[in-house]
Amino acid sequence: MDDSIEACDTVKRNANQNTVALINECHKITRYLLSQEPPQDLIQRYIEANSILFAGETPPSDRAILSFIHRNPWSLPYLDAASALFRPNSLLRNKILVMIAILEATPQFAEAFTPEPFSVPQFLWRMAGYGISSVLKFSIGVFIYPYAVNAR
């Protein structure tokens, strides 16, 4: 009887820890993507999506990357950039994609995905900017990625 209560407590504790980790993750990803904080209902939606879409066993390399980001939140953009090239279907990329989808399907954030008019020089300027920042992130990510995968 005592054993089963203890086991039940452990499950609850793990579930709570997991939820806290997902809340933190949701904040980090939204901050990274849009430089904003997610409202409560979106956090809830993100947790729900995780429980449905990522319920299976996590490969050790994916787990290592995620826990590295939890310990070092600054590394998220660089590991995302590296994963885009090395492992586009990794858990990290999938989790960020889920958050993008949730944000895009929310009126409050629709503007971040809605086109706005611009001139050709503005277009070139913006594309150059996105290109340079992508290359920079990738260049740093290439160095961090192997370290993050092997860190435990």
Next chain:
Amino acid sequence: MIHDVLVVGSGASAVNAANPLVEAGLKVGMLDFGNEDQVYSPLIPNASFTQIRKVDSQQHRYFLGDRFEGIPLGSVRVGSQLTPPRQYITKDAQELMPIESQTFSPMESLAVGGLASGWGAGAAAFDAVDLKDFPITLEDLTPHYEKVAERIGVSGERDDLLPFYGECKVMLPPLRNDRNAMAILDHYRRHRAKLNAAGFYMGQPRLAALSQPYRGRGPDSYLDMSFWGDADKSIWRPRYTIKELQSYQNFTYCRPFLAFAFKESSDGSVEVFSKNMETGREESHQARKLVLAAGILGTTRIALRSLNKYGVKVPFVCNPYIYIPMLNLSVLGQLPSEQKHSLGQLCVIYDPKEPGRALIHAHVHSYRSLLNFKVIKEMPLPYREGIRVMKVLVPSLAILAIDHEDRPSPDKYCILHQGKSGRPDRLEVVYSLSDTVKREQQRHEKALVRHFLRLRCIPLKTVRPGYGSSLHYAGTFPMSREKRELTVDTDGLLRGTRSVYLADSSVFPYLPAKGMTFTMMANANRIGEHLVKEVK
């Protein structure tokens, strides 16, 4: 109850085969599994895509799905256009009708209206050259094209594509193009002489979508929500025709039944065996004639099983399909049209002017209402940059979707394997193209893209979603004048039977590049009219 004619299936062919039979007063039954969307369609407001994005707090439910089934994780080969409100179209199919294939990703439907419930509404007719290798001629099909067009409502323009699509007397005016497409068309008109000389022709698509009110439906309200719902009923869906047929006393729509076999009696009548999905019991329905129009793979399964042809190869064809996202420089920096439809905006016929004439048929779509995240996912960029790049690119993004013709070859076939220990039979699909054919197709794709450069469209990437992605499958029981086993005669009668007719794309001996659906419907109408004479 004995039906005069029993139609299996409720898709584009089934309803068009049933229509003349019902109108002639015959007692017609339609046997269907009949899945429908009960969850999402009531949630979708009758408002424009941009309006919904700004105000509807429930949009995540139908855009992403209650179980987030609208978020494509991993590599998606087929069916990315099936949004959560459309996913009922493929529901239960894989479980009840398993298909195995290493090379081919097929899609089947057990929905009311079959795959045409999510159809892109392309209604281009085959011309005499397309039908050259069919045992029927354009003259045989022309009156049926007209009847189907009148039934479903077809819009289009008499433009440069008229010689390829043929005349359609009952055609409605075309749908309005968006800004993106208009800019491409303007450039085409400026360079028309040179482009036509090179075999490149552009015009408005023929669409089974309404530009004006018609038979209690439409017109298109340019809400750009066609991937999600059918609020204005502008795009024809088979269920509209089923509803019309249900107003006749002599028509019975029977569901939920999964038909699996037929047996002919000595008097020529047919018994159809099916599983009642409500009770779980097997039931049989009797008819004087049977029309199989259960979608080619469904029809193939039923026919092979009934003829006890397990392990026998039957031919199979499918239009090879690729798409190329392009940047339309003419509209760079402009906002997209607020009001637009979601279907193909323009059509292109490319005639490489080589002996044998393998035309290429292409559509130009503007991208918006399938949401940005599905494209962002495919970009090899950090996601933060991906969001911003997509925001800049989306108004000038034009998707060029290319279909090639397909002919039977020893590398393309289906085999039915008997299910063991109570498991359902498995249909195996084997499909591959020879290197020579692939090289030819790629050469023509490159030539086509070069012409788009002249129209100020820059290709960004060629996406090859894999075999099966066109959803245009055909050819398992080809129509033939030769009396060969596992073929049908020119009236659709399955050889070896006296009363079983095939009315879907299983009877096409090969597939021209143009979408097959409109021809499939016209042929189904032709078979239906033939049966009226037979039964009466």
